[in-house]
Amino acid sequence: MNPADLKYAKTHEWVSLAGDVATVGISAFAIEALTDLVFMELPVVGKQVEPEQPMCEVESVKAVSDVYAPVAGEVIEVNESLPDNLEVLGTDPYGEGWIAKIRLAAGAGTDHLLDHAAYEKQCAEEG
Amino acid sequence: MTPCLLLIDPPQVGAWNMAVDEALLADADERGAAAVRFYRWSEPTLSLGYFQAAADRQLHPPSRDLPMVRRQSGGGALVHDRELTYSIALPATHPFARRPPSLYRLVHDALRDALAAQGVTVRTVGCCAESCGEPQSGGDAGTVEPFLCFERRHPIDLVVASAGDAAASSKVVGSAQRRRRGALLQHGSVLLERSPAAPELPGLAEARGRAIDHEEIVRNVAATVLAALELVVQRSALSDPLRQTAARLQASKYESAQWQQRR
Known part of the structure; x- marks a missing residue:
């Protein structure tokens, strides 16, 4: 996926929307900041998630960080191979590094998320 | 300058200690404290x-009968016995929360200097060799890490070289972080003395030949860290709301079997 076509949460998750299903992952900026990822606990399929609420967790050598749900809905699929291949988060964060697919709740959308330009600006300010 | 809570706490049970640290992180996240x-x-x-x-605690028989608590932070298991623990919580707006590795360096440098003042020379693990250019991390995905934190090595950990064997070293300071919406909790352990529950780990007293004055360590490190982080102490005791949050977390989370056995 082209990062320029995605939408982003302020907490560094990206979203690609197809119909009412959002594919979700972590941005390259966040992957670099986390450094040396060693473990990931995927969300549970069927879990109801809300924006800005923790969806799953990732461990780097020296820290545990939450991954937040960028949209409201139900987790319908997770990338089962990801925990055993965490290197793809670094090599292909917007493709093979996807984490979960979320079916949007009724009335939920992505208007609250940042477009690529706004997200880039946020990263520059944080960087 | 950022207002700050400075706590120098008496010894408490593990569930309370972890609950207070989580309450401090929540306060940093939600109130910018x-x-x-x-x-x-x-x-x-x-x-x-x-x-x-x-179940992995069975891998370490000497500590098998100790009470257990699960931390919010990552890394390996710690035996909290003859040791000093510290924690620092910073809001997302603090410059050091935006560069988490820099907080490790700051605290560990402060500890290194405080220990040097008591005659103990410690150093960071750093690189595995002058020429390799790679950190001796051991944290690659897929490798099996030792159960105990103090048997793991990360470049920023502090070690004391064994007398007569420059290649051998004993880890005496290790730290870990929990990040929440940009807010940061870092806590870490200073191994003051070998514990009967982890006899394979010599501490600072063994390196020095006599006990470390841990109260002096606290004074020196607190002064250095507060100045470097540009924090000004506004309180020195938990507020009632923070105490209530910690008490709730202690009972509902850190003392619960569900949390203890979550993995």
């Missing part, structure tokens, strides 16, 4: 890293 805390444990306690399996 900062805190620096030093504490000890009222009974020898094993703390598991967030993702460690509870």
